[in-house]
Amino acid sequence: MTQWWFNHKTGEVEEGPQSLGVDRDGPFDTREQAEHAPQIAAERARAWANDDASEADRG
Structure with a gap:
């Protein structure tokens, strides 16, 4: 099966x-x-940042 990659x-x-x-x-x-x-990648980074902010607010 062929796999594809994105070169930054x-x-x-x-x-x-x-x-x-x-x-x-x-x-x-x-x-x-x-x-x-x-x-x-940008969407995942935003989601991780939101999760981190939520954890900081609870902590």
Whole structure:
């Protein structure tokens, strides 16, 4: 099964892990998912920040 990666350094989607791990996100099951990697990462970062803020408010 093919896996897809998003390379942050080049902004390109890669079929299979072609670049250094530090430069890429993945694996993704589809090319379309890999194309949206920056948005997915931003959404997850916002969710983690909200969770951290909630924990700080309770603490």
